[in-house]
Amino acid sequence: xxxxxxxxxxxxxxxxxxxxxxxxxxxxxxxxxxxxxxxxxxxxxxxxxxxxxxxxxxxxxxxxxxxxxxxxxxxxxxxxxxxxxxxxxxxxxxxxxxxxxxxxxxxxxxxxxxxxxxxxxxxxxxxxxxxxxxxxxxxxxxxxxxxxxxxxxxxxxxxxxxxxxxxxxxxxxxxxxxxxxxxxxxxxxxxxxxxxxxxxxxxxxxxxxxxxxxxxxxxxxxxxxxxxxxxxxxxxxxxx
Amino acid sequence: xxxxxxxxxxxxxxxxxxxxxxxxxxxxxxxxxxxxxxxxxxxxxxxxxxxxxxxxxxxxxxxxxxxxxxxxxxxxxxxxxxxxxxxxxxxxxxxxxxxxxxxxxxxxxxxxxxxxxxxxxxxxxxxxxxxxxxxxxxxxxxxxxxxxxxxxxxxxxxxxxxxxxxxxxxxxxxxxxxxxxxxxxxxxxxxxxxxxxxxxxxxxxxxxxxxxxxxxxxxxxxxxxxxxxxxxxxxxxxxxxxxxxxxxxxxxxxxxxxxxxxxxxxxxxxxxxxxxxxxxxxxxxxxxxxxxxxxxxxxxxxxxxxxxxxxxxxxxxxxxxxxxxxxxxxxxxxxxxxxxxxxxxxxxxxxxxxxxxxxxxxxxxxxxxxxxxxxxxxxxxxxxxxxxxxxxxxxxxxxxxxxxxxxxxxxxxxxxxxxxxxxxxxxxxxxxxxxxxxxxxxxxxxxxxxxxxxxxxxxxxxxxxxxxxxxxxxxxxxxxxxxxxxxxxxxxxxxxxxxxxxxxxxxxxxxxxxxxxxxxxxxxxxxxxxxxxxxxxxxxxxxxxxxxxxxxxxxxxxxxxxxxxxxxxxxxxxxxxxxxxxxxxxxxxxxxxxxxxxxxxxxxxxxxxxxxxxxxxxxxxxxxxxxxxxxxxxxxxxxxxxxxxxxxxxxxxxxxxxxxxxxxxxxxxxxxxxxxxxxxxxxxxxxxxxxxxxxxxxxxxxxxxxxxxxxxxxxxxxxxxxxxxxxxxxxxxxxxx
Numbered sequence: 001x002x003x004x005x006x007x008x009x010x011x012x013x014x015x016x017x018x019x020x021x022x023x024x025x026x027x028x029x030x031x032x033x034x035x036x037x038x039x040x041x042x043x044x045x046x047x048x049x050x051x052x053x054x055x056x057x058x059x060x061x062x063x064x065x066x067x068x069x070x071x072x073x074x075x076x077x078x079x080x081x082x083x084x085x086x087x088x089x090x091x092x093x094x095x096x097x098x099x100x101x102x103x104x105x106x107x108x109x110x111x112x113x114x115x116x117x118x119x120x121x122x123x124x125x126x127x128x129x130x131x132x133x134x135x136x137x138x139x140x141x142x143x144x145x146x147x148x149x150x151x152x153x154x155x156x157x158x159x160x161x162x163x164x165x166x167x168x169x170x171x172x173x174x175x176x177x178x179x180x181x182x183x184x185x186x187x188x189x190x191x192x193x194x195x196x197x198x199x200x201x202x203x204x205x206x207x208x209x210x211x212x213x214x215x216x217x218x219x220x221x222x223x224x225x226x227x228x229x230x231x232x233x234x235x236x237x238x239x240x
Numbered sequence: 241x242x243x244x245x246x247x248x249x250x251x252x253x254x255x256x257x258x259x260x261x262x263x264x265x266x267x268x269x270x271x272x273x274x275x276x277x278x279x280x281x282x283x284x285x286x287x288x289x290x291x292x293x294x295x296x297x298x299x300x301x302x303x304x305x306x307x308x309x310x311x312x313x314x315x316x317x318x319x320x321x322x323x324x325x326x327x328x329x330x331x332x333x334x335x336x337x338x339x340x341x342x343x344x345x346x347x348x349x350x351x352x353x354x355x356x357x358x359x360x361x362x363x364x365x366x367x368x369x370x371x372x373x374x375x376x377x378x379x380x381x382x383x384x385x386x387x388x389x390x391x392x393x394x395x396x397x398x399x400x401x402x403x404x405x406x407x408x409x410x411x412x413x414x415x416x417x418x419x420x421x422x423x424x425x426x427x428x429x430x431x432x433x434x435x436x437x438x439x440x441x442x443x444x445x446x447x448x449x450x451x452x453x454x455x456x457x458x459x460x461x462x463x464x465x466x467x468x469x470x471x472x473x474x475x476x477x478x479x480x481x482x483x484x485x486x487x488x489x490x491x492x493x494x495x496x497x498x499x500x501x502x503x504x505x506x507x508x509x510x511x512x513x514x515x516x517x518x519x520x521x522x523x524x525x526x527x528x529x530x531x532x533x534x535x536x537x538x539x540x541x542x543x544x545x546x547x548x549x550x551x552x553x554x555x556x557x558x559x560x561x562x563x564x565x566x567x568x569x570x571x572x573x574x575x576x577x578x579x580x581x582x583x584x585x586x587x588x589x590x591x592x593x594x595x596x597x598x599x600x601x602x603x604x605x606x607x608x609x610x611x612x613x614x615x616x617x618x619x620x621x622x623x624x625x626x627x628x629x630x631x632x633x634x635x636x637x638x639x640x641x642x643x644x645x646x647x648x649x650x651x652x653x654x655x656x657x658x659x660x661x662x663x664x665x666x667x668x669x670x671x672x673x674x675x676x677x678x679x680x681x682x683x684x685x686x687x688x689x690x691x692x693x694x695x696x697x698x699x700x701x702x703x704x705x706x707x708x709x710x711x712x713x714x715x716x717x718x719x720x721x722x723x724x725x726x727x728x729x730x731x732x733x734x735x736x737x738x739x740x741x742x743x744x745x746x747x748x749x750x751x752x753x754x755x756x757x758x759x760x761x762x763x764x765x766x767x768x769x770x771x772x773x774x775x776x777x778x779x780x781x782x783x784x785x786x787x788x789x790x791x792x793x794x795x796x797x798x799x800x801x802x803x804x805x806x807x808x809x810x811x812x813x814x815x816x817x818x819x820x821x822x823x824x825x826x827x828x829x830x831x832x833x834x835x836x837x838x839x840x841x842x843x844x845x846x847x848x849x850x851x852x853x854x855x856x857x858x859x860x861x862x863x864x865x866x867x868x869x870x871x872x873x874x875x876x877x878x879x880x881x882x883x884x885x886x887x888x889x890x891x892x893x894x895x896x897x898x899x900x901x902x903x904x905x906x907x908x909x910x911x912x913x914x915x916x917x918x919x920x921x922x923x924x925x926x927x928x929x930x931x932x933x934x935x936x937x938x939x940x941x942x943x944x945x946x947x948x949x950x951x952x953x954x955x956x957x958x959x960x961x962x963x964x965x966x967x968x969x970x971x972x973x974x975x976x977x
Binding site for chain 1 (some may be wrong): 402664
């Protein structure tokens with residue numbers, strides 16, 4: 001499966017996701033340069049974590065205007081798979097491909113730690129490797145991971161089952177914004193969402209950092225594995 | 241010289257002295273030039289001959305370090321030390337201080353400290369993969385101290401996180417000697433292929449000199465000389481000399497640099513660090529035995545109107561100087577353009593052996609290079625044993641704790657011994673997906689992708705020991721680092737250091753410096769660890785108060801098979817706990833006395849280097865084979881603290897039997913470690929200990945949710961792991977927020 005990992009100035013998880021796709025999942029992977037619209041026929045586009053353009057204006061804001069994003073938008077509109085991780089999630093929101101905004105974390109600090117996620121959807125190309133209700137342990141590493149939206153849009157996201165991952169604790173119980181396990185302070189403990197069609201996923205935690213047993217945790221591997229396994233299958237009709 | 245810039249002041253002796261040159265140094269300069277220097281030449285010379293750049297007060301002692309070894313490819317003198325780790329890979333690493341700027345402006349000071357050390361590593365052709373930070377703060381109640389802690393931690397985090405280099409470990413401690421002069425020591429390590437190492441030796445007459453990276457501004461002018469002066473109450477006013485960091489540009493420079501290196505068109509390269517363009521141009525030509533002719537009118541500027549003096553001395557960050565192969569500049573330029581970087585060809589290499597600086601064709605400096613770099617001043621400063629040393633070293637009275645359990649809890653609640661997670665959670669420690677064991681253990685462990693190997697990293701020093709006996713303190717820092725690496729099964733391959741001391745013109749300070757280096761050098765020789773890079777930070781003195789002598793050690797080790805090594809926490813109920821090494825009553829400089837009773841006295845514990853070597857060999861054997869599931873070094877706070885720490889990761893308690901409890905639980909006898917092994921493998925572990933000549937005693941068993949110490953003298957305790965953990969994990973955030 002041909003996968004493309006976009007490189008913006010300041011991307012710094014590009015090598016990490018490339019490594020997992022190439023060496024753990026044995027896929028064909030190429031880097032895509034931010035200045036070029038052409039996606040070189042890639043079927044999966046990954047917007048990796050990092051600090052595109054230093055996050056100097058607002059996380060993801062400048063990257064959203066790069067030429068490559070025009071290509072990514074067309075790819076998404078055509079039903080192609082797009083995965084945005086951390087800064088990539090921020091870029092997807094700034095591009096309008098996903099709803100919401102990411103504010104500073106509750107403690108106003110960078111948070112690098114393992115969190116627990118509950119899987120809310122197991123029917124997306126990204127999540128078929130999980131069962132709904134599974135509790136994953138997965139690292140976050142961000143300063144701006146606090147997902148917020150208007151109550152009406154949050155209600156709509158819930159109604160359309162577009163919340164894919166939620167922060168939880170080791171027991172998997174439902175937690176609110178104030179709960180200590182919700183380290184970012186995200187509304188309704190949202191950690192990752194999809195678009196209406198289910199072919200674009202954005203999430204703050206880093207599945208590529210927990211995809212190998214040697215690193216002590218492989219809970220993120222099913223996400224990437226099912227994503228590349230599903231590349232090429234028709235998505236969209238069921239979820240739209 | 242007739243052509244010096246009209247606007248620049250005339251140089252006389254008084255101006256030279258105000259630039260930090262001594263009378264003798266000024267005479268020396270006049271001798272080298274055979275005439276009065278221009279203003280630009282004075283600036284260049286005062287920077288090159290500053291303590292920070294020339295190591296003039298420490299060089300005579302630094303020669304005592306062993307710097308060679310089978311694996312050593314580049315020792316001290318390069319931008320970073322380079323050591324062969326096998327499978328065609330080398331590691332480049334170095335540690336550097338950014339103390340003075342961080343005290344003046346903590347956020348930018350610490351951030352640019354990280355930036356500078358990263359450039360030192362990638363300028364060698366190595367991709368940085370890990371950082372460590374050793375931080376020494378004053379009492380948290382001291383003026384500005386919480387602000388300094390917060391600023392330094394944010395500065396390190398924001399810079400390292402943005403560039404995407406994980407900060408995988410470090411050390412933080414607090415002592416009033418740092419109230420007026422904190423220490424920020426940053427370490428970075430990078431990986432390169434064996435046949436792809438770059439140096440700063442500028443060779444090839446006619447080769448063009450390329451500048452790339454950020455534009456040059458007025459920030460940081462005289463940073464190197466500032467780092468070579470003591471502080472006074474006016475230091476706040478020096479804020480303009482602190483540089484401002486731009487981590488995005490650093491990241492882009494890093495990527496562009498590694499890409500440019502792959503073309504093969506780069507002959508030599510160096511970043512512009514302390515003393516900026518001056519030190520990179522002069523050091524590169526000096527290393528290559530060449531000369532240079534540059535026109536600073538070509539340097540990209542942030543604002544118009546900078547004088548040649550300012551351009552030569554600016555310490556603006558994220559700037560590189562490269563020598564390209566003549567005719568191949570275009571290959572490099574297209575890479576710089578693609579990454580959106582500023583660049584300019586600012587001159588060419590010559591065979592003159594002279595550094596010629598022009599401004600739009602007009603000569604502003606013309607100096608012979610070799611005399612300036614090789615004949616930099618060298619001092620053997622007078623030394624004196626501190627008058628109060630004998631009194632300080634008197635054996636302290638050791639109070640018996642009324643309640644040993646409470647004493648342990650009180651120690652766990654001190655910022656020194658409490659969890660540092662509040663700090664390291666603000667650093668990305670998992671990016672690059674190599675972190676097998678992150679912050680919080682004895683040593684950080686990284687895998688090396690594409691090999692079965694692992695790298696282990698640790699940083700150590702006990703400044704209180706060093707204040708009470710710098711020689712022992714220096715040796716102890718090295719020995720503890722070796723022990724920490726051995727716990728994770730790693731064999732040391734090299735060491736870098738940051739030697740932080742006060743004003744070397746004070747004989748007692750020079751004595752501390754000499755003694756600490758001797759102690760370190762002796763330990764390095766016995767334990768077979770070459771010193772491959774490092775830095776010296778002197779004048780850490782504020783209003784006559786000097787910091788504790790702090791020779792920070794950072795050590796790198798190799799684990800042959802990273803899939804198996806012992807962790808620092810208890811892992812399985814039923815495992816038997818063995819204490820390795822001799823137990824004695826050692827309280828000189830002990831945390832127990834200092835933190836609970838305010839006593840900082842006595843000779844620090846003796847360091848038996850041969851015994852440390854035997855212990856390290858045993859620990860590596862136990863850790864690598866999986867025989868020990870847990871291995872944890874005993875250091876500050878002794879056995880009591882080590883046992884408590886081992887309970888935390890998995891909330892797993894232990895029951896331990898000891899002949900003596902009470903204060904003895906907190907003795908800091910060196911050469912000791914805890915290991916935990918499965919019950920059926922105890923005989924095997926004990927046999928291994930006997931073969932290695934290391935005393936080993938079975939002291940208890942892992943299990944339950946309490947730490948219970950049953951002492952023959954009644955000085956034991958029984959504490960819930962959860963209660964200890966609560967105190968230990970919340971102490972630092974409570975103190976800071």
